[in-house]
Amino acid sequence: MDNKHKICLVASAGGHLTQLLKLSDCWKDREVFSVSTLDSAVQKIQEFGRFYIIGECNREHPWQSLRVLKNCIRVIIKERPDVIVSTGAGPACLLCIVGKLLGAKIVWIDSIANVERLSMSGRIIRPLANLILSQWPEVAKKYKSVYYAGNLL
Amino acid sequence: MIFLTVGTLFPFDRLVRAIDDAVETGVIDQPVFAQIGKTSYTPRNMDFTESLDKLTFDKKVTDAAYIISHAGIGSITIALEQKRPLLVMPRLKRYKEHVNDHQVATAKEFEKLGHILVAYDTSDLPESIRQLKTFIPKERKANPEAVADRIRCFLDSLRD
Numbered sequence: 001m002d003n004k005h006k007i008c009l010v011a012s013a014g015g016h017l018t019q020l021l022k023l024s025d026c027w028k029d030r031e032v033f034s035v036s037t038l039d040s041a042v043q044k045i046q047e048f049g050r051f052y053i054i055g056e057c058n059r060e061h062p063w064q065s066l067r068v069l070k071n072c073i074r075v076i077i078k079e080r081p082d083v084i085v086s087t088g089a090g091p092a093c094l095l096c097i098v099g100k101l102l103g104a105k106i107v108w109i110d111s112i113a114n115v116e117r118l119s120m121s122g123r124i125i126r127p128l129a130n131l132i133l134s135q136w137p138e139v140a141k142k143y144k145s146v147y148y149a150g151n152l153l
Numbered sequence: 154m155i156f157l158t159v160g161t162l163f164p165f166d167r168l169v170r171a172i173d174d175a176v177e178t179g180v181i182d183q184p185v186f187a188q189i190g191k192t193s194y195t196p197r198n199m200d201f202t203e204s205l206d207k208l209t210f211d212k213k214v215t216d217a218a219y220i221i222s223h224a225g226i227g228s229i230t231i232a233l234e235q236k237r238p239l240l241v242m243p244r245l246k247r248y249k250e251h252v253n254d255h256q257v258a259t260a261k262e263f264e265k266l267g268h269i270l271v272a273y274d275t276s277d278l279p280e281s282i283r284q285l286k287t288f289i290p291k292e293r294k295a296n297p298e299a300v301a302d303r304i305r306c307f308l309d310s311l312r313d
Binding site: 005007014015016017018019022023025026030038040043044056058059060082083085105107109111112113114115116119120130131133135147149150151152153 | 160161162204206207208225226227228229230231233249252253255256258259261262293295296297298299300301302303304305307308311
């Protein structure tokens, strides 16, 4: 077994993180670290070892996004993950973009909240993602190279 | 006890105020504990806090007879997993409650599947609160193993 790839798990605090945690079995015996957006997430992610809190941002607050982007760059340069796995949202999308620029593979599982179409983050990340899944078959059908494998919740 | 939770990312004064009013007018006839986030409205008829750590949050959920919340996936998930009847009101962009209106679509879908009750506006709340007392949520079957398998497959395909 070759489990040498370093995996970065990233999700916004709240429902996004709840979904990512449902995949915990995937990371057994692999090197992982995790990233979330608020201190309230620490209790949930510390079991995976080292973690980073990059702050919250959204499209309404461009200045916060710059601060989060700076944190994303810092994390990626320090850790150089081989794979980034995310369930969203915006800040995770930023981390994925920075990671992709430095050669990481992207696995994006769009949040189950998006019942009609991919989230905005999902649509941005789609051309960059190596694997992108929706949790609704009808949504997956709307896009080339978006797949449905099951639902986390 | 009814547990009201609205998350922390954006304010949701509209729901907090409406539930506070519902206690005052007797539409809600039991104590409410509320997690209200950063709101400018101060409830007068219920105990409240800005945010809760995970352990206290989980305890509030298990202690609650019913849950009322925004249509966030975190809240929907925990209510379904703990088998608590849940009434949601979706956040709306026009009141600056979220960046878009995706909570309406989420709420509609989970309502259609029989998992939750939805009030699309504060005017729906009194009737929805009445229904909540007899609402039996349909159990939700998730299959995270299937998603995990797909991802494991991808990870295993990465070599060197």
